[in-house]
Amino acid sequence: GNSVTQMEGPVTLSEEAFLTINCTYTATGYPSLFWYVQYPGEGLQLLLKATKADDKGSNKGFEATYRKETTSFHLEKGSVQVSDSAVYFCALRNDRGSTLGRLYFGRGTQLTVWP
Amino acid sequence: DGGITQSPKYLFRKEGQNVTLSCEQNLNHDAMYWYRQDPGQGLRLIYYSQIVNDFQKGDIAEGYSVSREKKESFPLTVTSAQKNPTAFYLCASSTGANSQETQYFGPGTRLLVL
Numbered sequence: 001g002n003s004v005t006q007m008e009g010p011v012t013l014s015e016e017a018f019l020t021i022n023c024t025y026t027a028t029g030y031p032s033l034f035w036y037v038q039y040p041g042e043g044l045q046l047l048l049k050a051t052k053a054d055d056k057g058s059n060k061g062f063e064a065t066y067r068k069e070t071t072s073f074h075l076e077k078g079s080v081q082v083s084d085s086a087v088y089f090c091a092l093r094n095d096r097g098s099t100l101g102r103l104y105f106g107r108g109t110q111l112t113v114w115p
Numbered sequence: 116d117g118g119i120t121q122s123p124k125y126l127f128r129k130e131g132q133n134v135t136l137s138c139e140q141n142l143n144h145d146a147m148y149w150y151r152q153d154p155g156q157g158l159r160l161i162y163y164s165q166i167v168n169d170f171q172k173g174d175i176a177e178g179y180s181v182s183r184e185k186k187e188s189f190p191l192t193v194t195s196a197q198k199n200p201t202a203f204y205l206c207a208s209s210t211g212a213n214s215q216e217t218q219y220f221g222p223g224t225r226l227l228v229l
Contacts, residue, residue, distance in 0.1 A: 034217070036220075042223065043221050044207075045220070046217050049217065089157065093218075101146045103148075103207075105150075106157055107156060108157050
C-alpha cells in the first residue's frame with residue numbers, strides 16, 4: 001500500500017541552523033511527493049513538490065529531492081528563521097487503483113526555531 | 116480571491132447531537148476531501164468526492180456523513196455515532212485526476228465536545 005514515514009519531532013533549532021526533516025515513503029509505481037507546512041491554528045499550505053524521480057522541489061529556501069532509489073524526500077533548509085516555526089508534513093499522491101487523487105500524509109514534524 | 120472557506124472556526128457539540136461543518140470552494144475544482152487531524156497522528160482521510168453527486172469513504176468514515184450536491188460545496192456532518200469527535204477538521208480540494216495536482220486546504224474547523 002501507500003504510506004509515508006517522517007521523522008518524529010519536535011525539532012528545536014537556533015536561528016540560522018541547518019534543517020533536515022527526513023521522509024521516506026512506500027508506494028507502487030511513480031507517486032508525486034509533497035511537503036506541506038502548517039502554522040499554528042491554520043490549514044496546510046503547499047511548500048514544495050516533486051513529481052518524478054530526481055526532481056528537486058524548492059521554495060522559500062527549502063529544498064527536497066525525490067530519490068526513488070532510497071524512496072526518500074527529505075526536507076532541507078540551509079539557514080532557518082524564527083518564522084519557519086511550524087508543523088511540516090510529508091505527503092504522497094499515487095493514482096494507481098481506486099483512490100484517485102487522495103494524499104497520504106506522514107504524522108508531521110513540529111519545528112521550533114529560537115532567536 | 117479564490118480559495119476554500121470553512122465555517123465555523125470553532126464548533127461545540129453536545130452529547131447526542133449532530134453537527135455540520137461547512138466547506139465551500141470557488142476554485143472550480145472537481146475533487147474535494149475531508150481530513151481529521153489529531154495531535155501526533157497527522158491527517159487522516161474521512162471522505163472524498165471526485166465529482167458532484169459522488170463520494171467515497173476514506174480511512175475513518177464511521178460516524179461521519181457527507182453530501183456533494185454542488186460542485187463548490189462539500190459539507191461534513193459529525194453524527195452522534197462518532198464517539199470521539201474532538202479534533203481539527205480540514206477540507207481540501209484539487210482539480211481532479213492528475214497525480215501532479217496540488218491539494219489546496221481551507222483554514223480548518225476545531226470541533227469540541229461540551
